[in-house]
Amino acid sequence: MEKKISKGEYTKIRNDVSFRFFLLILILGVLFFLPAGTFCYWQAWIYCGILFIPMLFIFTYLLKNDPRLLERRMKMKERERPQKLFVKLSLLFFVATFVVSGLDYRFKWSHVPFVVVIIADV
Template sequence: MTELNKKATLGLVELIVVMAALTFLPAWTFDYWQAWILLAVFFACTLSIDLYLVKNDPKLLERRLKAGPGSEREKSQKIIQGMAMVAFVAIFVFSALDHRFGWSSVPPYLSVLGDVLVALGLYFVFLVFKENTFTSAIIEIGDEQRVVTTGPYALVRHPMYIGALVMLIGVPLALGSLWGLLAIIPMILVLVWRLLDEEKFLAQNLAGYSEYQSKVRYHLVPLIW
């Protein structure tokens, strides 16, 4: 196993452990079938993406492993990443507390729908990775980076965030929580802040990005915004 493989595997295992802790501790039970299925779906999808990148685009995988506030170079993005981490934690914790105290009742088919949304969201992220090898986890300009205008980038400027939002919306449903959907609101606000700040950075530092902005009007949702 290469050093990159080890880092990717360790990173994924750590993420799953953190997600499990954020779920089972607030729920205060392991008798939580919705959580077990969600973790299995997330692990399987993310592992599949990692295996593809190891074989087909290891440089992208290496860039994706640099994540979190400490890896960001821009001060604004350090703040945004920190807030995104808090919002991510809140989605799991609030949903697990909902399960524990029975604030809402979600039928099994809605939990399954949530798992489907998680898988679909991650699949869309995977398609973005295939289209754009420069999708770093932090805001930076890579060597030989160019503006990608094909595939989903012909419709919106930040297609990966669409996949991330679909996945995140699926999480509370998968965990059997309706109230947990409220925790998505701060995450949406943080993502909007991040993408606007990212566009400002790219317009200043990436050749051709300003022209791309003039051609593709929509930031996140086609025909809306």
């Protein structure tokens, strides 16, 4: 069994997780709302809520109950070259999805009914 975590280590982990969480919010906000040209993009607000609220609960739970696990998960990186390439390509498509979504909203390329948006988010 692992030894108890010190207050200094706990504070470092908490600060690192908090910084990364808020950085993610900022980055995804830019990726959604800048291409959309407005903050009135309600579908993006719903998606962000669905994404960030559970993430906040998970971070809070792990920080309280198993900060070492949270610390290990934050440090995970791929070691093999093909996996690194796969992660980079996945990130590219991940980012493109948000940008295209915002552009779609701005230029009204498609119309998705409210019910379909909600069902897709659930």
